[in-house]
Structures are given as structure tokens and as C-alpha cells.
Amino acid sequence: MYYRGVIGLCLALVIVGIIISPVYGVRDVSFQNTVDVKKEFLLKALTDYNNYPKIFPDNIKSVTVSNNFVHIDGKAGPITFNEDATYAIQADGSYIVEIISGDLKGTKITSWFTDTWGFDGTPNGGTIVRTNLSLETSGLASFALLFVSDKDIKSAMGTAIYKSYQYAKNVQNSELKEKQSMASVNQVQKSSHASVSSSKNPTASDVTQSQLSSASKPSQGTTNNNQPIIHSQSRQQAQPVQESSYQIISISLQASSYSASSGNTITFSGRSTDSAGKGIPNGLVYIKMDTPLYLDPVIAQGYTDYKGDFSIDWMAHKPHWYSNTGNFYAIFDGSNNYSSSRSQEISVSVY
Numbered sequence: 616m617y618y619r620g621v622i623g624l625c626l627a628l629v630i631v632g633i634i635i636s637p638v639y640g641v642r643d644v645s646f647q648n649t650v651d652v653k654k655e656f657l658l659k660a661l662t663d664y665n666n667y668p669k670i671f672p673d674n675i676k677s678v679t680v681s682n683n684f685v686h687i688d689g690k691a692g693p694i695t696f697n698e699d700a701t702y703a704i705q706a707d708g709s710y711i712v713e714i715i716s717g718d719l720k721g722t723k724i725t726s727w728f729t730d731t732w733g734f735d736g737t738p739n740g741g742t743i744v745r746t747n748l749s750l751e752t753s754g755l756a757s758f759a760l761l762f763v764s765d766k767d768i769k770s771a772m773g774t775a776i777y778k779s780y781q782y783a784k785n786v787q788n789s790e791l792k793e794k795q796s797m798a799s800v801n802q803v804q805k806s807s808h809a810s811v812s813s814s815k816n817p818t819a820s821d822v823t824q825s826q827l828s829s830a831s832k833p834s835q836g837t838t839n840n841n842q843p844i845i846h847s848q849s850r851q852q853a854q855p856v857q858e859s860s861y862q863i864i865s866i867s868l869q870a871s872s873y874s875a876s877s878g879n880t881i882t883f884s885g886r887s888t889d890s891a892g893k894g895i896p897n898g899l900v901y902i903k904m905d906t907p908l909y910l911d912p913v914i915a916q917g918y919t920d921y922k923g924d925f926s927i928d929w930m931a932h933k934p935h936w937y938s939n940t941g942n943f944y945a946i947f948d949g950s951n952n953y954s955s956s957r958s959q960e961i962s963v964s965v966y
Contacts, residue, residue, distance in 0.1 A: 894923020
């Protein structure tokens with residue numbers, strides 16, 4: 616199941632990433648991406664093939680597994696596809712997937728997954744994903760290569776990685792919150808148990824103090840003023856577990872220029888704030904481009920500074936083959952304490 620999860624990610628990258636940006640003939644494309652989620656959670660989220668329609672609901676309809684073979688049915692915009700693939704595990708720890716049907720028949724995908732530091736400095740809190748694609752195409756995919764660059768393919772693949780990461784991150788955060796909640800409950804139970812044990816087993820000093828107090832008290836049932844004693848019993852009750860605060864945040868976006876020549880640098884900037892208007896530091900921000908019918912590619916990414924501000928450069932190029940104008944937006948990556956957030960869209964033209 617571990618290896619199936621790895622292979623599943625590879626297939627998702629190819630089917631979702633490449634079908635939406637088809638290629639021609641034979642081409643090798645390599646890219647690397649680092650995501651802020653532990654490798655075990657990334658693979659765990661992808662071990663069950665039933666996850667894929669959840670991760671890629673707009674593209675993958677169903678997945679069928681039989682031994683070392685995987686069949687995927689889906690769509691990319693108006694185009695439907697069904698692909699079969701098989702995989703092999705190499706001695707160096709790499710994983711090779713080969714597509715054996717459809718317009719991508721003969722395509723091979725080699726992937727490596729390596730532990731790395733998390734974005735917050737946690738050891739092994741992140742994963743480096745390295746992928747090499749040896750693409751072979753025919754039919755519609757062959758024709759489409761004339762309009763698609765390696766950069767476009769990498770962008771589409773990066774979007775597929777991002778969606779996989781989002782799903783795995785949610786799984787990781789859910790399990791972490793559950794563990795924290797259980798730890799809080801256990802701590803309360805231990806404290807309550809210790810208090811009860813102490814009251815049932817008084818120490819020698821407690822007994823002596825009690826005897827001295829009894830000796831100085833009037834006869835049982837009255838006070839010094841012969842008033843009846845009203846006995847009260849104090850019980851320690853377990854306090855309810857307080858859940859960590861979870862805040863809804865907002866993010867803004869603007870561009871240094873809304874019209875530029877291809878090859879010039881455009882700087883996307885903005886600010887991420889919590890519900891009280893305070894900036895969120897060290898937050899991961901993705902700049903994405905709206906792409907009708909297809910996955911929205913990540914064109915650039917960066918982090919907020921200590922004030923919650925971010926400034927991310929992008930080398931401008933024509934947004935679409937059919938248009939010089941694109942709509943862009945920022946995505947703030949959520950955490951245990953903050954929700955994810957999407958900015959308003961802004962239009963930028965590149966000529």
C-alpha cells in the first residue's frame with residue numbers, strides 16, 4: 616500500500632497535470648517541489664486510491680487497482696480520458712510508472728520523496744518531491760505540443776502537487792488536533808485522579824492539623840454562637856477541554872504593474888491578517904492564475920514577513936495562448952491556528 620500511494624501520486628501528476636497541457640513526441644521534463652507536510656502523511660493520504668476523486672474532483676472520476684496495474688477514468692475540460700499504467704520499484708529507491716494505454720502510452724515517470732525541514736523549522740516536517748517525466752505522445756496530445764512549453768507543463772504539475780499537498784495537510788492537521796485533544800483529556804483525568812487520591816489518603820501532617828482543629832472547635836453540631844453547623848462538600852470537577860483558537864484570516868493582493876512586456880518582472884504584494892487585523896508572519900502564499908476549465912497553475916510563491924506582508928516576483932509571460940490578459944489571485948496556506956484564505960482576483964495583461 617505504501618508503494619501504491621507513491622505510484623498514485625505519480626499517476627495523478629501525469630493524468631491531471633499533463634493531460635491538461637498535452638505534449639508531443641518524446642520530451643524529458645524534470646522539476647522539484649517542496650511541500651510543508653510530513654512524508655508519511657503525504658503518502659498516507661495517497662495510499663487509498665479512493666482519495667483521488669476527492670483530491671482532483673474536477674478531473675478524476677474513478678480509479679481501479681489490480682495487482683501492479685492502475686486504471687484511471689477522468690476528464691480535462693471537455694476531453695475525457697482513461698489511462699492504464701504499471702509500476703516498478705528500483706534498487707536506488709526511485710519509483711517508475713509507465714503508462715501503457717492512451718495518447719500518453721510509453722510515458723515514464725520517475726519520482727523520489729525525501730524528508731526535509733518543515734517551513735516552521737520542524738525536523739522532517741516537510742517533503743521534497745522530485746519528478747522526471749519522459750513523455751511519449753500521440754494523437755491529440757502530439758498536436759498540442761506545438762502550443763505548450765516546458766514551463767507550462769511544470770506549472771500544471773506544480774498545481775497537481777499543490778492539490779495533493781492540501782489534502783495531505785488537512786489529514787495531518789486533523790490527526791494533530793485529535794492527539795492534542797486526547798492529551799488534554801488525559802491530563803485533566805490524571806489531575807482529577809491525583810486530587811481524589813490525596814483526599815482519600817491524607818498525610819501525617821494533614822491528620823495532625825485536623826486533630827488540632829477539632830480540639831479547638833466547639834461540640835459537634837453547633838458553632839461558638841450555638842448556631843447549627845451547615846456542612847458543605849467541595850468536589851473538584853474536571854474542567855472542559857479548551858480547544859486551541861482557530862481564526863479566519865483574510866489576504867489582499869495587488870500588482871506593481873497591470874500591463875507589462877513579456878520578460879519583465881511583475882511584483883505581486885499584499886498582506887495577510889487575522890480576525891483582529893493583526894498580520895500573520897511566516898505564512899506560505901501562492902500566486903495562482905485563473906484558468907477556465909482546467910487546474911489553476913501556481914506561477915510563484917513566497918512567505919509573509921514578520922508584519923504579515925509579502926512581495927513575490929514573477930517573470931511575466933503571455934497568460935494564455937488565446938489571450939494576453941490573465942486573472943491572478945493569492946492563496947494563503949492555512950495552519951493549525953489559521954484558516955486558508957483566497958484574495959480577490961486582479962487582471963494583468965502581458966504583451
